[in-house]
Amino acid sequence: MTAHASGPAGATEAPLVVARVGVVGLGLIGGSVARTLVAAGVDVVASDPDATTRAAARDAGVRTVGSAAEVLTERPDVLVLAPPLAALPAVLDELAAALPRLVADGGPVPVLTDVGSVKAPVRAAVDAAGLGARYVGAHPMAGTEESGFGASRADLLPGCAWAVTVGPTTSPDHLLPVLALVTGPLGGVARVVDDATHDAAVALVSHVPHVLATELLNLATAAPARALALGLAAGSFRDGTRVARTDPRRTQAMVDGNADAVVGTLRDAAAHLGALADALDAGDAAAVTAFFDAADPVRTALADGVSAGTSPSATVRLDEPGWQDRLTALGAAGALVTRIGREAVVVAR
Structure with a gap:
């Protein structure tokens, strides 16, 4: 990934550089953002409400201040919001109260982004x-079953997939620094999508899997054979329940925040499992076979590599009306950002 792009007549634009980044919230992901950027030589200023966490971050080479407002006044190019979802409104109110003075003093005002696993509620809170x-x-x-700054790592985020979400009125001047940050010093690969598409997708591949993993633990907890089952458990149980061994409040907040998308997917899963139970009870071999074979298209895609091969690239000019819709449609179809310029973004599947 590069933050360069070809300009008119093949000329190469100067790279988009994010020189200073603010981070508010130094848990697993916020801490990993800070560590990764410090390792990449980016100027980072961060805050966390917990003094012990701030001290640990300073020991790890992260410059810290006492509040979100203080991070804002450092005028980072991008300010990354990484508090728990429940704490986000208070953080946003603090930033909103500090912003008018920053604007009145002149000079650059940071772009806001976040690292939350659900997007529509975050945008609603930011708008409010x-x-x-x-x-x-x-x-x-990215993530692990652990939490807190002590679990954060400089190698957690490089190479991971990012969704970057825009709305109908998003400005290119705000999108480009976020893409440059994600695909540059954070070392990620990015797809640009809208909030609703993102939330539906992560319900499938993250939030509902967390629920199902928790249900496996619930089943084991209630089973008369629990002691023997846990003694016999091997790889399938370990891997299937790994994400359920994290803080249940964190998982609950994630699922609550994406309830609109999670509910429908959970009802589909419950219907499928109920139908499988009925088929097994009735000895309906064809229905049982159909259940296990229905996943063949995705099973094949995963075996072959979801991103194997690339399609011809598409260039989305950011000065054309409706660029947000075109870019998010390409992202929803799987297109990755491959080149970033001040006037256009290039993507390819």
Whole structure:
């Protein structure tokens, strides 16, 4: 990935550079963002409400201040919001209160992004705080069953897939620094999509899997054979329940935040499992076979590599009406950002 792009007549534009980044919230992902950027030589200023966390971050080479407002006044190019979802409105109110003075003093005002696993509620909160004009959503598909700054790592995010989300009025001046940050010093690959498409997709590949993993633990907890089952458990149980061994409040908040998308997917899963139970009970071999074979298209795609091969590239000019719709449609179809310029973004599947 590069933050360069070809300009008119093949000329190469100067790279898009994100020189200073603010991070508010130093948990697993916010801490990993800070560590990764510090390792890449980016100037980082961060805050966390917990003094012990701030001290640990300073020991790891992260420059810290006491509040989100102080991060804002450092005028980072991009300010990354990484608090728990429940704490986000208070953080946004603090930023909104500090912003008018920053604007009155002149000079650059940061672009806001975030790393949350659900996007529509975050945009709603940012809009409610009056900060929506400067917001571009982002979500790295990375994590572990651990939490907190102590679990964060400089090698967690490089190479991971990111969704970057825009709305109908998103400005290119705000999108481009976020893409440059994600595909540059954070080392990610990015797809640009709208909030609703993102939330539906992560319900399938993250939020519902967390629920199903928790249900496996629930089943084991309630089973008379629990002691023997846990003694016999091997790879399939370990791998199938790994994400359920994290803080259940964190998982609950994630699922609650994406309830609109999660509910429908959970009802589909319940219907499929109920139908399988009925087929097994009735000895309906054909229905049982159909259940296990229905996943063949995705099974094949995963075996072959979802991103194997590339399609011809498409260039989306950012000065044309409706560029947001075109870019998000390509992203929803799987297109990755491959080149970033001040006037256009190039993508390819």
